[in-house]
Amino acid sequence: MTFNLRTFFASAFAVIIILLTALLIYVIGNQATKSVEVSIGSSLAAEAYQMSEKLDHFMWSRSGEVEVLSKLNAFQKPLDTQEISGLLNQLKSSLPVFTWVGYLDPKGTVLSATDNILLGKDISQRPVFQEGRKGLFTGDVHDAVLLAKLLPNPSGEALQFVDVSVPVYDKVGMLNGVLAAHLSWEWSREVEKSILDPLKERMKDVEIFVVSQKDDTILLGPSGLVGKKMANETLQKAREGGNSWIVDSGSGKDAYLTGYAYGDGYLNYPGLGWSVLVRQPTDVAFATVHQLERFIILSGLAAAVIFGILGWLLAGWIARPLNQIAKTADLLSSGANVEIPALSRFKDVAILSTSLRNLVSNLTKTENKLSYMSDMALHDVLTGLPNRAGLNEFLVHAVNKAKLNRTTLSFLYMDLDGFKKVNDTFGHATGDVLLQQVAVRLRECTRDNEIVARLGGDEFVIILNTSASKPMQESEVVAARIISKVNLPVVIGGDTIQVGCSVGAAVWTPDCLDTAETLRLADEALYISKRSGKNRITFEAAC
Known part of the structure; x- marks a missing residue:
């Protein structure tokens, strides 16, 4: 009590x-x-x-x-x-x-x-x-x-x-x-x-x-x-x-x-x-x-x-300043951008107020550092896109939501056609800028509840939220838009550079047990696209 x-x-x-x-x-x-x-x-x-x-x-x-x-x-x-x-x-x-x-x-x-x-x-x-x-x-x-x-x-x-x-x-x-x-x-x-x-x-x-x-x-x-x-x-x-x-x-x-x-x-x-x-x-x-x-x-x-x-x-x-501190603390816990008030009515309350202000300041700095470190751990440094760890974290929530809504997830596995030639011809710095531009174009092709991740090199994975009735048709529309966007020329340092991309696709359904298997199927479909002439999309059967 x-x-x-x-x-x-x-x-x-x-x-x-x-x-x-x-x-x-x-x-x-x-x-x-x-x-x-x-x-x-x-x-x-x-x-x-x-x-x-x-x-x-x-x-x-x-x-x-x-x-x-x-x-x-x-x-x-x-x-x-x-x-x-x-x-x-x-x-x-x-x-x-x-x-x-x-x-x-x-x-x-x-x-x-x-x-x-x-x-x-x-x-x-x-x-x-x-x-x-x-x-x-x-x-x-x-x-x-x-x-x-x-x-x-x-x-x-x-x-x-x-x-x-x-x-x-x-x-x-x-x-x-x-x-x-x-x-x-x-x-x-x-x-x-x-x-x-x-x-x-x-x-x-x-x-x-x-x-x-x-x-x-x-x-x-x-x-x-x-x-x-x-x-x-x-x-x-x-x-x-x-x-x-x-x-x-x-x-x-x-x-x-x-x-x-x-x-x-x-x-x-x-x-x-x-x-x-x-x-x-x-x-x-x-x-x-x-x-x-x-x-x-x-x-x-x-x-x-x-x-x-x-x-x-x-x-x-006596409790009025303490209540002010408590209300401010509640606002802080809810995410509001407020500060613990500086109170001087009582010496003990003033000490508490100062200590809490210092504590909140230190916690905020620590949280920012931890957030930055967490963000760095989940994102690619060059493009700012989620990396493999970020992709895995996204998939945990996306799979649960898809199961709840009885929808599907479409995996698009993509890499650039001709990227090695750009590095050899213009250098790795130009290649890095090209990757950054590609990342921007890929984000423009997806919605807020979807993800574009860079797995490494010029390999990217896009996860789309698709319906249970026609996921392949919906995925194909997005893949076509991606290919069209990536094929547009890019001017870097006065040089006009143009690359293409190949896409492999696989659909995950709520009946699937493992998203890793879906990603593997999409990777296999990518190589089929590259062997078939590049700059195209290939679908593998759903898992």
């Missing part, structure tokens, strides 16, 4: 630009992806840490408030349940997050409670009492059991609480009871909102998850996912105590750039081990990178088209 210069240049320019575009996409895309990943990932990790910090700080504050409340004198013996109820209701009124607060005796019976809910009930089997007897206790998120039907619930959604309880001791260190509180988990929504709302102004499709350490349950997150299990690599890394980011494995909408943090408590609050994940789909996070890649691709394709066109035009401009 071959390409012209214009196609090659245009294709080469386009391919180079496309390869450069692919390289730019690879290099810039990777660098931009890493840069965006670090930037957004760091931001998500910071938000996850802030969320975790707020959750732990809130729980630390609430547990501290319960613990401080337990130290008040109202909880010492003798007990004033009315005063305790007032304190508990005041706490709930000041901090509505305390959905229910109760004071339990050492056996787990509710002595005082906000809004008198569960008053007199035995909740000794609940973890909030059992763990609260041991010391400050914070319990993980759980569904309401006893309070589900007792508390107002306008939303209709399942109520969830976080427990805080603390033992209450008298002045001598005896256990008076347990101060227990259920914190509505709705407070976490407020914390989430405080983080998520500002974040959404900067980032699109961001989600926050709070996952329980106890059973991998999603405690806080997008609607529809709360209460479901989560298990992935990011969660495992968060539980290792790290605060960083990771690109979750997946494809399309299942791949996320996720920042993570672990809730390990705040000051003396040990924390509940909540893992906070803040994530964004990778196709959104890396949207700017993808836009940049698309811009590079479109720019690269546009550049490929533009540079392809420029390459096409440039190649045409």
Whole structure:
């Protein structure tokens, strides 16, 4: 497969630009992806840490408030349940997050409670009492059991609480009871909102998850996912105590750039081990990178088209002198008399032009020499007529043509009568001039597609193109004209010289195998003519 210069240049320019575009996409895309990943990932990790910090700080504050409340004198013996109820209701009124607060005796019976809910009930089997007897206790998120039907619930959604309880001791260190509180988990929504709302102004499709350490349950997150299990690599890394980011494995909408943090408590609050994940789909996070890649691709394709066109035009401009040289070379090969143009636009083309001009000049000189030498080899030097070699070359083409056309060739073998006497009387120089004049007269008696050849001395052979029906009659007419012409006197150097000629004839037909045999028969007929009185024509039978 071959390409012209214009196609090659245009294709080469386009391919180079496309390869450069692919390289730019690879290099810039990777660098931009890493840069965006670090930037957004760091931001998500910071938000996850802030969320975790707020959750732990809130729980630390609430547990501290319960613990401080337990130290008040109202909880010492003798007990004033009315005063305790007032304190508990005041706490709930000041901090509505305390959905229910109760004071339990050492056996787990509710002595005082906000809004008198569960008053007199035995909740000794609940973890909030059992763990609260041991010391400050914070319990993980759980569904309401006893309070589900007792508390107002306008939303209709399942109520969830976080427990805080603390033992209450008298002045001598005896256990008076347990101060227990259920914190509505709705407070976490407020914390989430405080983080998520500002974040959404900067980032699109961001989600926050709070996952329980106890059973991998999603405690806080997008609607529809709360209460479901989560298990992935990011969660495992968060539980290792790290605060960083990771690109979750997946494809399309299942791949996320996720920042993570672990809730390990705040000051003396040990924390509940909540893992906070803040994530964004990778196709959104890396949207700017993808836009940049698309811009590079479109720019690269546009550049490929533009540079392809420029390459096409440039190649045409460069190839124009080469095309001129090629067209001139074609004309030379067809035989036209033209010269390779001298071009100087480019140094290399100028060198090529000069070299070709020199080459053509040398080839022309060589061809002329060879042509002259070939011509000399095929022609008689004295008369300019074809010699025996020239005759043989002519016969090759004449025989093929006659076979194709189903015609004949008539061989006339002729020599001069009285030529020896001219040489003896006037000298060989006069004899040579006489031969030249005879050659002229013989050519005048033949047509362009026929030949007159000198075999040597005063012997000549004429090959005529004759028909298949009456070759002898046609040959005889030409032979008579030849005899008449040769017999005309010739004036050479003031001397009038007259010679005659004898002719022997034979006809070659397409059925003959050899022209040499026809020539031999014509030679025999010549000698018959000379013995019969000269100046006449004799025919031999066809071969």
